[in-house]
Amino acid sequence: MSLERRMFTRELKLIAARPGDILKPIWFLMLVISMVPLALAPDSDLLSEIGSAMIWVATLLALLLNAEHLFQSDFSDGVLEQWLFLDRPLVWLVGLKLITHWLFHVLPLILITPIAGIILSVPTDVLLALLVTLVIATPALTCFSGLGAALTLGSSRSGILGVLVMMPLFVPVVILAAGVLIRAMDGSDTLPLLALLGAFSVVAATFVPIVVSAAIRLNIGGSN
Amino acid sequence: MGWRWFHQWGSPRWFYERAGRWQLVCGWLALTLLITGSFWGLALAPVDYQQGNSYRIIYLHVPVAFLAQALYTAMAVCAVVLFVWKMKLADVAMQSIAVMGFAFTALSLVSGAVWGKPTWGTYWVWDARLTSMLILAFLYLGVIGLRAAIQDPDQAGKACGILVLVGVVNLPIIKYSVEWWNTLHQPASLKLTEKPAMPASMWIPLLINILGYYIAAGYLILGSMRAIVLERERRSAWVRELVSHA
Numbered sequence: 001m002s003l004e005r006r007m008f009t010r011e012l013k014l015i016a017a018r019p020g021d022i023l024k025p026i027w028f029l030m031l032v033i034s035m036v037p038l039a040l041a042p043d044s045d046l047l048s049e050i051g052s053a054m055i056w057v058a059t060l061l062a063l064l065l066n067a068e069h070l071f072q073s074d075f076s077d078g079v080l081e082q083w084l085f086l087d088r089p090l091v092w093l094v095g096l097k098l099i100t101h102w103l104f105h106v107l108p109l110i111l112i113t114p115i116a117g118i119i120l121s122v123p124t125d126v127l128l129a130l131l132v133t134l135v136i137a138t139p140a141l142t143c144f145s146g147l148g149a150a151l152t153l154g155s156s157r158s159g160i161l162g163v164l165v166m167m168p169l170f171v172p173v174v175i176l177a178a179g180v181l182i183r184a185m186d187g188s189d190t191l192p193l194l195a196l197l198g199a200f201s202v203v204a205a206t207f208v209p210i211v212v213s214a215a216i217r218l219n220i221g222g223s224n
Numbered sequence: 225m226g227w228r229w230f231h232q233w234g235s236p237r238w239f240y241e242r243a244g245r246w247q248l249v250c251g252w253l254a255l256t257l258l259i260t261g262s263f264w265g266l267a268l269a270p271v272d273y274q275q276g277n278s279y280r281i282i283y284l285h286v287p288v289a290f291l292a293q294a295l296y297t298a299m300a301v302c303a304v305v306l307f308v309w310k311m312k313l314a315d316v317a318m319q320s321i322a323v324m325g326f327a328f329t330a331l332s333l334v335s336g337a338v339w340g341k342p343t344w345g346t347y348w349v350w351d352a353r354l355t356s357m358l359i360l361a362f363l364y365l366g367v368i369g370l371r372a373a374i375q376d377p378d379q380a381g382k383a384c385g386i387l388v389l390v391g392v393v394n395l396p397i398i399k400y401s402v403e404w405w406n407t408l409h410q411p412a413s414l415k416l417t418e419k420p421a422m423p424a425s426m427w428i429p430l431l432i433n434i435l436g437y438y439i440a441a442g443y444l445i446l447g448s449m450r451a452i453v454l455e456r457e458r459r460s461a462w463v464r465e466l467v468s469h470a
Contacts, residue, residue, distance in 0.1 A: 147390065151383045155373035165366035165387060168359045169394050172401035179405075200397070211390055218382050 003088065004096060011100045021069070022105060025062040026112050032058040033116040044121045051120030052130045052181045055113055059134060060141070060170065064163040066105045067145030070097070071216065075153050081220055090213040094146070098209060102142045110134045129184035133177040136194060140201040143208035144169050150215035172200060233313055236453045237462045243446045250443040257436030264429035272426075278342040281335055283430060287437035289332040292360060295325035295441070299367070300392035303385035313449075315381035316456070318388065319371060320448035324441060326364035333357055352403040359398055363391050377456060 001009075015022060036054045037047055074080045074097075083093045113134060117127040148162030155161065176197040183190045232238050265283035272279040299321045305314035336354065337347040348354065367384050374380035457463045 147386075151370060151387055152373060154376065154379050154383060156375075161369055161373050165370055168362040168366065168398070169390070171359055171398045172394075175401045175405045208390075211386060215383065215386050218379060218386070 003086065007093070007096055008100060011104060015104055021066065022108055025066045025105070025109055028065055029058050029062040029109060029112060030116065032061065033120060036120065048121045048123060048126075049185075051117065051122040052126050052185075053178060054120065055116050055122070055130060056133075056174065056177060056181070058116070059109055059113060060174070062109050063106060063138070063141055064145055064160070064167070067101075067142070067149055068160060068162060070101055070146050070149040071153055072149065075219070080153075080216055084217070084220060090217065091209050094213045094216065095209045098142055098146050098205075098212070101146070102139060106138050106142055110138065123185075125187075126181060126184045129180055129190055132194065133180050133197065136198050136201055137173045137177050140173055140204035140208075141170060143204045143212070147208055147212050147215060150212045150219070153216065153219040173197065176200065233311060236313070236457045236460075239313055240450055240453050243450050247443055247446045247450070250439050250446065254436050254440035254443055257432055258440065261429045261432030261436050265426075265433060269426050269429055270423065275343055278339065281339045283433045285332060285335040285339055286430060287434040288328050288335060289357070290434060291437055291441050292325060292329040292332050292357065294438075295321050295328060296360065296363070296388075296392065296395065299325065299388050303388040303392075306381060306385050307389075312378075312381075312456075313453075315377075315385070316449050316452045317445070318367075318381065318384060319452055320445045322364055322367040322371070322384070323448065324445055326361060326368060328441070329357060329361040329364055333361065352405065355405075356399050356402045359402070360395075363395075367391075 033055065036051075040046065040050075071080060083090060086093065110131065113130060114127060117130060122130065144166045145163070148166035151165065152162040176193055180190045180193045180197065183193065262283060266280050269280070271277055299318050302314040302318040302321065305311050306318065333354070336357070340349065341347050367387055370387055371380045371384050374383055454463055454466075
């Protein structure tokens with residue numbers, strides 16, 4: 001079995017051993033979404049107007065919630081250290097890790113958003129746009145939160161520090177996604193903004209893993 | 225001999241002693257410029273026909289906002305120097321600039337809010353430049369927080385360096401996206417390529433103050449760098465000697 005296959009199955013086994021890691025962010029997302037109408041008003045016009053934005057923010061928070069542990073357990077049980085001795089470039093392994101993270105931890109969150117959209121009475125076409133923006137934007141967000149997680153590996157009680165450090169870098173993504181949603185709401189052309197969002201995501205997914213592996217190397221090698 | 229000017233920077237002691245002298249020069253120069261510029265701007269410059277006297281906060285707000293942005297770039301330059309030449313002093317500079325940069329960003333946000341109340345009727349609007357300043361403040365905070373969380377100073381310095389470089393690549397993207405998102409702010413007060421819209425009696429003191437604040441920032445950064453050098457080198461003989469003499 002190739003190394004890549006084994007990494008993939010290892011990831012699956014880890015999830016099977018601790019399904020809570022996947023379920024908790026979903027649980028969190030649904031809880032936050034249920035709090036919105038309670039904190040605001042049960043008025044469905046208002047909800048359908050701000051619903052998609054609320055779902056975006058809640059998804060962002062849920063993403064950050066599970067990104068905190070992206071590299072932490074692999075770091076503490078020594079797996080990351082072993083990565084350095086494999087006959088694969090570190091960037092490749094980091095990329096694989098980020099892809100599996102996206103598949104197993106981010107995709108479930110995206111798949112649950114239609115339900116969140118329905119209970120906030122978001123119109124169907126806006127909901128569709130929301131799903132598309134999430135699918136396009138989350139690779140970039142995953143890479144950046146991976147960077148936050150990798151940078152804070154060196155601190156013993158980092159907690160949500162990685163999140164706080166990376167959040168400002170999400171601004172362009174959030175703005176572009178919100179632009180798409182606003183255009184979807186008044187029925188104008190969303191394609192140009194989606195293209196920009198996609199471009200940002202592609203560039204981030206290309207370059208950020210390189211930076212992430214530099215950060216991991218830094219934290220494992222100490223000062224080397 | 226040819227590389228001596230460069231290698232000197234690797235010596236904390238050399239830097240500590242030199243920086244003390246530079247600090248003195250910067251301090252007096254900044255004080256002179258700031259007194260001149262502020263007195264000219266606050267007392268002698270003409271009253272604005274539209275904003276009255278309230279525009280005079282420009283002599284604080286604009287220099288501070290300039291500095292807030294310039295210091296992030298300075299920090300990025302230090303990060304490059306740290307990674308390329310492994311110069312520890314660059315890390316010291318990065319540490320002091322992060323704190324100073326956050327302070328100037330906060331000051332520019334507060335002075336902007338104070339100016340916004342009489343001119344726009346509100347302390348805060350979600351305008352492009354205010355928003356990107358706010359994001360900049362969070363970026364500075366991230367650098368400060370990351371350093372505080374990592375115990376080993378070398379490791380902390382490199383982690384901060386990575387963060388700063390990623391931030392500096394993202395800053396223009398953030399700036400343009402925020403600008404596209406909303407624009408309401410008055411256009412930039414001073415542009416290098418155009419003649420300023422205000423009369424010379426208004427912009428000359430502003431220029432003096434900008435220069436003054438830049439040099440004052442240099443004074444403050446040198447001071448904090450010296451303190452950090454002393455702390456990091458506390459086990460070395462020359463620091464012990466210095467402290468025992470004092």
